[in-house]
Amino acid sequence: xxxDAAKLLGAGLAAIGVGMAALGVGNVFGSFLESALxxxxxxxxQQGRLFIGFxxxxxxxxxxxxxxxxxxxxx
Amino acid sequence: MAxxxxxxxxxxxxxxxxxxxxxxxxxxxxIAFTNSAMWMGAALLVLWAFMLGGMKRELVPGRWQxxxxxxxxxxxxxxxxxxxxxxxxxxxxxxxxxMFILAANLLGMLPVALVGVHPFTxxxxxxxxxxxxxxxxxxxxxxxxxxxGFHFFSLFVPHGVKGFMAVVLFPIELISFxxxxxxxxxxxxxxxxxxxxxxxxxxxxxINGLNAEALWVAPVVAIPSFILMIGITVLELLVCxxxxxxxxxxxSLYLNDAINLH
Numbered sequence: 001x002x003x004d005a006a007k008l009l010g011a012g013l014a015a016i017g018v019g020m021a022a023l024g025v026g027n028v029f030g031s032f033l034e035s036a037l038x039x040x041x042x043x044x045x046q047q048g049r050l051f052i053g054f055x056x057x058x059x060x061x062x063x064x065x066x067x068x069x070x071x072x073x074x075x
Numbered sequence: 076m077a078x079x080x081x082x083x084x085x086x087x088x089x090x091x092x093x094x095x096x097x098x099x100x101x102x103x104x105x106i107a108f109t110n111s112a113m114w115m116g117a118a119l120l121v122l123w124a125f126m127l128g129g130m131k132r133e134l135v136p137g138r139w140q141x142x143x144x145x146x147x148x149x150x151x152x153x154x155x156x157x158x159x160x161x162x163x164x165x166x167x168x169x170x171x172x173x174m175f176i177l178a179a180n181l182l183g184m185l186p187v188a189l190v191g192v193h194p195f196t197x198x199x200x201x202x203x204x205x206x207x208x209x210x211x212x213x214x215x216x217x218x219x220x221x222x223x224g225f226h227f228f229s230l231f232v233p234h235g236v237k238g239f240m241a242v243v244l245f246p247i248e249l250i251s252f253x254x255x256x257x258x259x260x261x262x263x264x265x266x267x268x269x270x271x272x273x274x275x276x277x278x279x280x281x282i283n284g285l286n287a288e289a290l291w292v293a294p295v296v297a298i299p300s301f302i303l304m305i306g307i308t309v310l311e312l313l314v315c316x317x318x319x320x321x322x323x324x325x326x327s328l329y330l331n332d333a334i335n336l337h
Contacts, residue, residue, distance in 0.1 A: 048153070048156060048157060048324060051317070051320065051324055052324065052325070052328070054317075054321070055262060055321045055324075055325065058262065058266070059258055059261070059262050062261060062262060062265035062266060062269070063265075065269050066261065066265055069268075073086070
């Protein structure tokens with residue numbers, strides 16, 4: 001396989017990681033909403049933790065994006 | 076490689092160009108006034124005007140003062156929740172950080188290209204976000220060591236862990252602590268870069284679709300892309316706010332570690 005083709009394939013494969021992060025972020029907000037609807041009074045106090053979980057899940061997807069960008073433009 | 080995917084180059088928007096002072100240099104390194112510096116200055120000016128307009132301390136706050144108080148109250152309550160009373164001292168730092176990132180993010184979203192100015196998102200560069208993250212990280216280190224001395228290292232041994240497990244966990248916790256500035260900087264930088272590339276790619280679909288020779292391309296490709304782009308723009312505005320909030324929130328959590336240890 002040519003090196004350029006392999007790079008493009010690798011960048012495309014890195015997009016899987018971004019999709020997985022989408023699952024993670026959806027899971028964070030989904031679980032939050034589910035439990036917030038059960039106990040709305042406690043929901044506001046947990047907003048900080050919601051965003052910490054969101055940030056952690058998002059970061060890994062962003063790292064996959066960085067890998068794709070490095071493959072496309074740097075490597 | 077970017078030129079192959081169409082006439083519109085989505086990476087061009089991140090180019091740092093000198094505006095004036097091309098010949099200014101210190102020890103061979105150029106210190107020209109770039110578009111990046113200009114947009115940072117613009118963010119500062121906007122913030123300055125915003126804060127000055129709202130700090131008249133009227134007894135009955137007008138709309139403007141209510142907006143400024145909303146922001147200050149938001150950051151103050153975040154620090155109170157996450158750090159406690161000892162965090163009040165560091166509210167100005169976290170507030171400036173939050174407002175600067177928010178203003179820089181939002182200014183990069185402005186459609187000023189309509190009047191011929193190239194919009195530039197300051198926070199889409201790792202150098203800028205890296206310096207912001209290093210500021211937060213070094214503040215945590217300075218506060219931690221000044222307050223607790225070498226007792227600060229107990230941060231890396233979780234509560235109730237003794238003996239052999241402490242030896243195992245110490246390097247893991249240390250590495251995760253040292254990764255903090257990278258994760259802080261990368262998150263903001265990549266979120267802004269990815270969003271802006273996505274918007275430019277979609278804009279390329281719209282423009283190339285409208286200019287296409289085959290007539291069916293415009294209604295099938297360009298118009299749906301344009302509608303999608305409106306939605307993505309709104310999403311990007313949300314991301315701007317969320318990323319600024321997350322940066323401030325994580326900074327406050329790290330400050331909490333340094334101030335209260337566990």
